[in-house]
Amino acid sequence: MELTFWLLDVTYGVVGNAPELRLFGITNDDKRVLVLDRSFRPYFYVLPSGDVNNVFTNVKRKLEGKVLNVEIVKRRLFSNEVDAIKVIATIPEKVRELRELAAEVPGVEDVLEADIRFSQRYLLDMGIKPSNWVVVDQCEETKGNYQVDLVCLAKTRPRMIEEHKLPSFKILAFDIEVYNPRGMPNPDRDPVIIISTMTKEDGVKMFVVNDDKNDAKIIREFLDYFKRYDPDVVVGYNNNGFDWPYLVNRSSRIGVRLALSRMSNPPEPSVYGHWSIIGRANVDLYNFIEEVGEIKVKSLDRAAEFFGIMKRDERVLIPGHRIHEYWDDKSKRDQLLKYARDDVVSTYGLAEKLLPFAIQLSSISGLPLDQVGAASVGARVEWMIFYEAVKRGELAPNREERPYETYKGAVVLEPRPGLHEDIAVIDFSSMYPSIMMKYNVSPDTLVLGDCDDCHVAPEVNYKFRKSPEGLYPGLLRMLVESRRKVRELMKKYPENSPEWTLLNERQRALKVMANAMYGYCGWLGARWYRREVAEAVTAWGRNLLKTVIEKAKSLSLPIIYGDTDSLFVRNISDKVDALINYINNELGFDVKVDKVYRRVLFTEAKKRYVGLTIDGEIDIVGFEAARGDWAEIAKDVQESVAEIVLTTGDVSKAVSYVKSIIDKVKAYQFDIDDVIIWKTLDKSLNEYKVLTPHVAAAKQLVEAGYKVGKGDMIGYVVVKGGGAKLAYKVKPYILVKDIREIDVDYYVEKQIVPAAMRILEVLGIKESQLMEGKAGKSILDYFS
Template sequence: MTEVVFTVLDSSYEVVGKEPQVIIWGIAENGERVVLIDRSFRPYFYALLAPGADPKQVAQRIRALSRPKSPIIGVEDDKRKYFGRPRRVLRIRTVLPEAVREYRELVKNVDGVEDVLEADIRFAMRYLIDHDLFPFTWYRVEAEPLENKMGFRVDKVYLVKSRPEPLYGEALAPTKLPDLRILAFDIEVYSKQGSPRPERDPVIVIAVKTDDGDEVLFIAEGKDDRKPIREFVEYVKRYDPDIIVGYNNNHFDWPYLLRRARILGIKLDVTRRVGAEPTTSVHGHVSVPGRLNVDLYDYAEEMPEIKIKSLEEVAEYLGVMKKSERVIINWWEIPDYWDDPKKRPLLLQYARDDVRATYGLAEKILPFAIQLSYVTGLPLDQVGAMSVGFRLEWYLIRAAFKMKELVPNRVERPEETYRGAIVLEPLRGVHENIAVLDFSSMYPNIMIKYNVGPDTLVRPGEECGECGCWEAPEVKHRFRRCPPGFFKTVLERLLELRKRVRAEMKKYPPDSPEYRLLDERQKALKVLANASYGYMGWSGARWYCRECAEAVTAWGRHLIRTAINIARKLGLKVIYGDTDSLFVTYDPEKVEKFIKIIEEELGFEIKLEKVYKRVFFTEAKKRYAGLLEDGRIDIVGFEAVRGDWCELAKEVQTKVVEIVLKTSDVNKAVEYVRKIVKELEEGKVPIEKLVIWKTLSKRLEEYTTEAPHVVAAKRMLSAGYRVSPGDKIGYVIVKGGGRISQRAWPYFMVKDPSQIDVTYYVDHQIIPAALRILGYFGITEKKLKASATGQKTLFDFLAKKSK
């Protein structure tokens, strides 16, 4: 017997000799990679008893359902809460996790059973929840060393002999993370016939970068990719990473490699379980047993400020690698670079730049992802692939277990709409010196203050009780003031924990690893707390409550209106308001007084988020652009982000905003647009910037109208390319007669820039993108196309407006 101190990476289970065993993948205090096996845990679920049912009689009926393959080994009478109300339940234990599904259906039909609960919580997660185990947290456990006969690629295997206990209790101080081995990878595929197909197209380069600085390219011999795939497998086993990262690797790199390796007769044996291969899980992520596979694209998807989610765009935005300092090759050009000996070195550099960018993103994103895993209790490879709602739900499931609250089943229900947050009509025009004030965690704090939750909702015919009720404005939904509801309790703990974490941060220098770890932790806590209101209104939620979500938004609207009246009484001009933010003229003294009144009289925290030197609004909500005091530009709602805008149109719009806000010179913006139009007319714009991308949402024969991307896809099909639903079709519009859609051609089939229909791009791409900004200042399409005429500057506009 020995004491093992370890941190949790992941959990899984196997059935060995008709007995389930939980497998905890971890790292020991001395750096050894370990597996801890627990053979004592058994799957279970609950039968919710109907009111008046006799627990003994119902238990007897349930025991009679026992099957030899996985017998029922326990039916225990218990007391739990269900939506806050005390209920009698029977806890039913069996042997094999797979048998729970069968027993669930049988128990449902037993006389005296109202419902069956918690039968859909996966066995390995059930173990983590019941033992209060969280990833990247240190525990000590009594264990017996085992001989590694089971094919684990680890240093030691142990049999668990006691309940794991946290090493640091519930300490807020940052627990030291183990030294994690990290490997980034990226593949390049040779495809001359449209979207790459593993049945046909080889993997010509696999690029790898590791945390010890190693960079390796595994390169095909001609079109034979057996060698790079085999070398990649051996390298992964030799380096033995704890975390493998990629960019869109869940949906491209791993599935492609797995399928390609299978076709070539190669086993992609890169896991810590001998003979096992990566598999796609129910959540859509690729599971690599014993290692944590992280798709960084999942996190990029959650960054609304990054409009184009390509690797190079995200890497530039996050300061990892500038586009101007790296090689960029379009995927359809890869065969040309591979086949040309003079160009191939550039392709190899492109592969290096891709994997360097991927690793650089991992350095930026993993600290937050690890803390999100730590806070939610979800393994790192799952937490990124899950929606925010599911992340919060797992946190709630853990909280429910501790509070002896039963977890509701997930029920399929139609989406229901309800009135949302208040969004004010903006004061159209250009404004200078504008403060943006944000309510801190407004919706969670409303839920706490008014005890909002499905367990405190007073439904028609019910009484408020001795404490009375809170009644939401407008919608009139009522909630009991006491006792504290499930959501109120959970949110108070979340917000209090975040407050304590932020206080703990002050003990460390901002550049210290402890400070950075705690900062990522408080961000993860904030994300969970802010998801709570939206979660209740999500039709897929276990704790779904439309009335709750409706009431929270009603209180939110009331709060914003009250805040607006206070601001106006103080002499602050309100320019705009959106959900939990107000834009007001910036008078430091009045703003400070406003904040004090909100906090002392209304009981909500509001803070000065930022100050714009200059900001302008059109008449549309959620559409503005502002110049911050440090020179950065915020653009909201203006961007041409739809798929039917080409890259050049997006560039033009962004540059126009920058010129107008930074120089206050509308003339300069007009001249810039004219310059771009001239370059387009002279054929100086690369065809790549004119490609319009659109996804095929169904099979070609199912389209009743011939949209441009459909016509382009049909032309690809005729040329021998395979196209399928889900493929992104890139096309350009060429000269000629007839409808625009009939002049859409796959971009790679158009080699001569003189074929491009310049008029289409000017009239339908460049000018409209620019006018979304410049139209406000009186600039017309005619003026953008004409020679310079003496338009007024932004300062002229401001001066005229103020008279």
């Protein structure tokens, strides 16, 4: 029979002495299916340094009896044709041993592609990507002990088809609360007291222990419900970092087998730090929130508020270390249950916002849905490049350890300090991808010697062949063309219809992946890394911006500021139009007016300004408000000062506002959340040589019984007393018992006033005026 299904998950097993690929999916008619393919074998390439035939003979002799086949094949490496030796193994587990044996053979220069995961190798060679529709023309129904509606054995190679629709998913959000009287909970000791779930069909369900805290009972109840509901996608918030490892370890400790996968296995750790539930997609939404720069503190409550799911002041907030108190005190237990409910509702709401984009990232990159969030941006781009390389017969270089190196970056002009009115921002749409396509910049088009028909990068003089089209430009052109087609297709559907929304997420994902290509060029961990590529692209970028600046000067169009791929100019419509026409038509780059500011304020520093758009939005760039290492109160003050100055034109009003905040702080009229300073531990505690504030706070947490380590975000406040050094005046916010411990003078002098002065000092305001003086000028006195 022919079978069409949407590819959700892929894994493999070994049956007898042969690997079996397992493709889990969902059909058009809402059936859960498993397609088995036993026809594929693992392989890798051996690259000879000398005569290929001699090396081939020696490799074959060395591996005799251990492999299925050894053959000489033609491939390309950085566009140069090479003779490679393809070694086909019996099962994936043998590849590491075979690779090492092959590397020992005299005349072997390198062993390539031996580190590609077997299931991903299969997808690459078949040319199919997860989160897409796949057809198997001949599939024979068979038996199997799997939690699916249909199991069939593929008799033909699967093929991918283009279909802009999604199957009917079953999504389950879940969250756990753990009893933790000793600080950081331990699964060998501390029970799970609440498991919360939410689905579209059943709403919120809560599995709550009795007073005896017998969590084996609720874990079994959760397990039974999970199997009955049979979700395709499971979502959580930091579930890879906490919920799954805790639940799996706790279940093992109390003798409950957490058989949640469609093969009746427990969740298990997998690549990129994610936890795999075979046959389903386990998605940690925290991975995607980590990439949202506007959310400084990545907690679930703040992410939910940012996306308009639930306001923080409308939900129950309980510090994690006090969960046990709310359980032990029966008068507070309802609050704890409401807190758990709010968490799972927020998680489900985030899934509705983030999953459509995650699905498209998976579909484009080729990484399965449960891996694409946990993978780095570089890894996503690299798998996308892999697919293109396989089509071209291009071998993938091995990863290398490379020393850190810098190169000259983009043009950043000195801003004109002060206030400016009616400013247009000219945006170079995808400048770096456009440069890579225009000049065929790619690792495989780089010419290190003489070249008669090459593009030559300004300043650095690197040469790139004009033809054939390179790996990077070819892939970029495909992404750009795909995005153009998708946007055309969107016009056929009503805005915000399901079809329009799906296509909109796809065009956004295509844009994100195209723009990430340049970052991949300069990523030291990239397989296809060439420093010359990254340097050449930025050199062409600098040259382009300088050329445009000279043209603007010839048009007598004043330039206020310029940064990388945008120019801030006076909004003189005819001159702006003339400049845009010049860039589009004569230079061949796509630009447009991205936004127009009614007012914009520049300081003397680069990359630091605040602006009010004609739509009434406030942009704050490069100030404390856009950084995570200042207290929330400093961020709020700065945003409010910017808004007052830009919207009312009244500096006195801004000064009065700051003074009122100072008065409130000195009277302790604030919440502790307002004064927490957040900082991430970027290495292990014992690796720090200097005692910084967040390290000092982290050490206090350890002493109090909490487990902290690399990657954890530490929240601390500055308290009274201690020594002259700030590190001796900090305390983890969760250990503060009384808000009057807070050193309010520190927050006034080192947070509130400096944050406000970043904006107000450009307007001539002195620090003393915030503390006691008066401001008597109008904003109009400060216009440049």
